[in-house]
Amino acid sequence: MHDIRFIRENPQAFDAGLALRGLAPLADSILAADASSRSIQNSLQELLAERNEASKAIGQAKAKKDEALAAQLMERVTALKETIPALEAQHREAAEAVSTLLAGLPNLPSEGVPEGKDEDENVEVKRWGDPKPAEGAKEHFDIGAPLGLDFESAQSVSGARFAYLRGGVARLSRALGQFMLDTHTTKFGYEEVAPPVLVRDEALFGTAQLPKFSEDLFQTTDGRWLIPTAEVSLTNLARDQIVETAALPLRFTALTSCFRSEAGAAGKDTRGLIRQHQFDKVELVSITTPEESDAEHERMTAAAEYILETLGLPYRRMLLCTGDMGFSARRTYDLEVWLPGQGRYREISSCSNCGDFQARRMDARYKPEGQKSTRFLHTLNGSGLAVGRTLVAVLENYQNEDGSVTVPEALRPYMGGLDVLRP
Structure with missing residues (x-):
């Protein structure tokens, strides 16, 4: 607002x-x-x-x-x-x-955000890792099928854009989520939260999914909404609050299922896990003062990058232009991971500084020390990471010629020491 x-x-x-x-x-x-x-x-x-x-x-x-x-x-x-x-x-x-x-109006871009119409005018600011050759590489749905990635059964049960994860793939997905949570809580000081995935209108209004993006959401018969991201539940922890300055910054992380209708994605990524109606994601949310929000944005993005680097997944950081930023954001970094099966980088995380845009909608404030009046907080959110897309990246970057997939070393403690998934 x-x-x-x-x-x-x-x-x-x-x-x-x-x-x-x-x-x-x-x-x-x-x-x-x-x-x-x-x-x-x-x-x-x-x-x-x-x-x-x-x-x-x-x-x-x-x-x-x-x-x-x-x-x-x-x-x-x-x-x-x-x-x-x-x-x-x-x-x-x-x-x-x-x-x-x-x-109904989006947030205004902050100083330094490049002007542009769409993703073609985003600016690369960092690149990490050596991309593996695309030649001869298979896409994740071909690699994953013999390992337990089952789209056909999900199609008969739920329709398009759903999947069953079975056996080794299911365990690998669970390992990814647990690894991300453990890293963000122990290394970066985020508080783990198990939040509601059903919320009321006012929660979605507070983070600006409503009223503009209702068609992208799933609503239940009693009027509640399934969250499209844990950003909604976590950011609303500050709703109608006056937070003590000494408690800032607030940093929350959660692993939840997320639900999106993908209303505007007809014909896009119809195969595979890239764009699903239901998917798991580890979310990062920070709530802080205006003076600290830019530094917090860099810190949050670095936390998401650390996951990719620890998993050995090549990526690039993109500063989004004015025409590609989300509705609530004043500045956004996208992290794009290299997928050799597709031969290109694909978004795996989006980290945004929303300034006081969401806080005004939620009436989330703090009282600076020594002042009588309150000020609106700044809110930030980011994927740390999208679990399904990270699974895609692991399958494609760690595929072997015999159809097996090597388990990244960082995930092996979560896999009972298993180092290879075999068909």
Whole structure:
């Protein structure tokens, strides 16, 4: 959510930020709606003050036995009681109009984010590891089928974009999730959380999946929603809170199933694990002060990179351009892992600094030391990592000519010492 005061004071800067997001200028229409709301509010406050004064005056008139004045004042109070509710309704409607306008707009990019229309204009800022040759490499669904990756059974049970993981592949997937959780909690100080995967409207509004992206979500018959990412559950831990400064930063991690309808992905990645309706992901969420959020963004991204490096998976870090960033983000790094079977890098993690955009929607604040007023927190989130996509990367990068897959050394303690998966 945007700060209406910032728009009042910096309408041109606000429109310039929207332009970087590919949107037309909107400051004038927002400010017109805001002016209407404030005008109605001022009129309402004047009538409420008049009603209060008239009510006091009635008692004073009666004390002086001035029944005529008392009757006149009572008539005015009665009229005001009929007028005020209508004006209150008008104010609610006007205020909601402003909120609706603001809620539908993406975050503004921070300084230094490259301008661009789509992923082709993202900027590579780092590369790690030596990509294995694509020539002769198989894709993960061909490698995984003899090892327990079963799409056909899932198709008959659940439809497209689902999979059964069986045997060695299932254990390897579990090992990946446990390895990531253990690393993030012991090395990087994240608190492990087992959060709800069903949430209410207000939780998704707080992290900005609602109202704009409802078609990408699954909703239950009782009105709850299946989370598309544990970012929703974890970030909302600060909802309606005033966090003690001494407790910051808050760092949370969770391994959950995630659910996405993939409404806009028709025809994309129809084979394999890259784009599923249900998948597991280890999420990282940080909640901190505005002064520390940029450094926290670098730290979070480094934590996700550490997982890839420890697994020996070549990757590159991309700074997303203005046209490719997510709705809530002001700055985003994507980590793209090398997949020799596809012969290209594919996204495996997205780490974003959302500034105070989500915190305003959740009313998540803190009180700086020595100050009376509160400030909105900054929230950050990242995949650390998407387990299914990491499984894809391991299968493709560690495949052997005989159809087996070597288990990365870092995962062997989670595999009972098993060092190779064999058909």
